[in-house]
Amino acid sequence: METISLPEPKTKGKISVEESLFKRRSHRKFISENLKIDEISQLLWAAYGRNKYCKVVPSAGAIHPYEIYVNLSNGNSDGLSDGLYIYESSMHAISKVADENKSELLYYACLQQDCVRNAKAIIILAVNYEKIKARYGNRGIMYAHFEAGHIAQNVCLQAEALNLGSVCIGAFNEKEIDNTLNLQNLKVIYMICVGKIYSHFDIF
Numbered sequence: 001m002e003t004i005s006l007p008e009p010k011t012k013g014k015i016s017v018e019e020s021l022f023k024r025r026s027h028r029k030f031i032s033e034n035l036k037i038d039e040i041s042q043l044l045w046a047a048y049g050r051n052k053y054c055k056v057v058p059s060a061g062a063i064h065p066y067e068i069y070v071n072l073s074n075g076n077s078d079g080l081s082d083g084l085y086i087y088e089s090s091m092h093a094i095s096k097v098a099d100e101n102k103s104e105l106l107y108y109a110c111l112q113q114d115c116v117r118n119a120k121a122i123i124i125l126a127v128n129y130e131k132i133k134a135r136y137g138n139r140g141i142m143y144a145h146f147e148a149g150h151i152a153q154n155v156c157l158q159a160e161a162l163n164l165g166s167v168c169i170g171a172f173n174e175k176e177i178d179n180t181l182n183l184q185n186l187k188v189i190y191m192i193c194v195g196k197i198y199s200h201f202d203i204f
């Protein structure tokens with residue numbers, strides 16, 4: 001498995017959390033310009049990276065039952081070839097799990113939403129329910145879903161801060177997603193499409 005170290009995440013940005021909150025909206029039209037490795041690094045760090053204490057998102061019982069994947073259709077730029085990667089937060093690195101860029105299959109699994117086909121990065125939140133149910137029983141399922149919201153919101157706000165567009169994707173065919181990604185004991189809960197945008201004032 002090819003592992004690639006990502007650039008050190010930045011802990012200071014150009015705009016404040018308040019500005020990111022003020023600007024945030026869903027973007028579904030992305031331009032063809034590629035994302036930089038620094039941007040991919042920052043997005044993954046915001047999703048599930050390590051911070052000063054633990055991770056950037058809270059997790060019931062600090063179990064952190066998610067694995068974060070990213071599908072890149074980024075035109076093999078910045079030394080990152082397209083395909084499906086898993087984010088290794090302890091090393092702030094990504095490891096390739098499939099050479100095939102899954103974006104077209106994901107597009108069909110996500111009910112043919114164009115934003116899925118056009119996104120340069122699709123961040124995929126896959127949970128291991130057993131991990132959290134072992135501590136919290138069925139209540140753990142709800143806790144896991146809360147955590148997905150924390151992760152996705154972090155990614156959306158980070159995207160705003162980087163002047164990128166993002167949209168959360170919850171509408172998909174679960175079976176097709178499972179077949180496409182083949183993530184064994186993990187269940188895909190949520191995805192976030194990210195790409196560069198024309199302008200913040202285009203409404204799509």
Ligand SMILES: Cc1cc2nc3c(=O)[nH]c(=O)nc-3n(C[C@H](O)[C@H](O)[C@H](O)COP(=O)(O)O)c2cc1C
Binds near residue numbers: 025026113115170172
């Ligand atoms: C749980 C959830 C699932 C969503 N699924 C989709 C989706 O599959 N496709 C999509 O285009 N937007 C999806 N969205 C984004 C919403 O459509 C969007 O947030 C809403 O229209 C409000 O617009 P705004 O984000 O620009 O404020 C989803 C949002 C949430 C919270």
